[in-house]
Amino acid sequence: MSAVFDLLRLSTVSLDVAAAHRGTAQGIAQRQQRRLAQLLDVALRDSRLYQELLPPGCSARTPLQHLPVVTRGQLMERFDDWVTDPRLQLDELRALTADPERIAEPWLGRYMVWESS
16 A cells, blocks of 8 residues: 555544544634644745745744735746645646546655646
């Protein structure tokens, strides 16, 4: 079984979802803030695009409403600067999703890739 379908990760995520479903409003808000902080930490550290776009002094504690709105078009235009893993190349990902023989093949042994509208 590939690393994409990791049973331990699936169990962890399932427990997290179940806990959130039964959580209080305060607990859910704290969970949201913690997850946003994790996303911002990674974006600030590894995404050249977000390093440019995020306001000076931005940190994991910056409220969501103070962050810039970025469109899908803007992200795709600057894909190489947007992604946090430089091994992800848009032309290679498009080739992967265009090949029906490679459906559900984990990319780089780690990522599940699909194309959305």
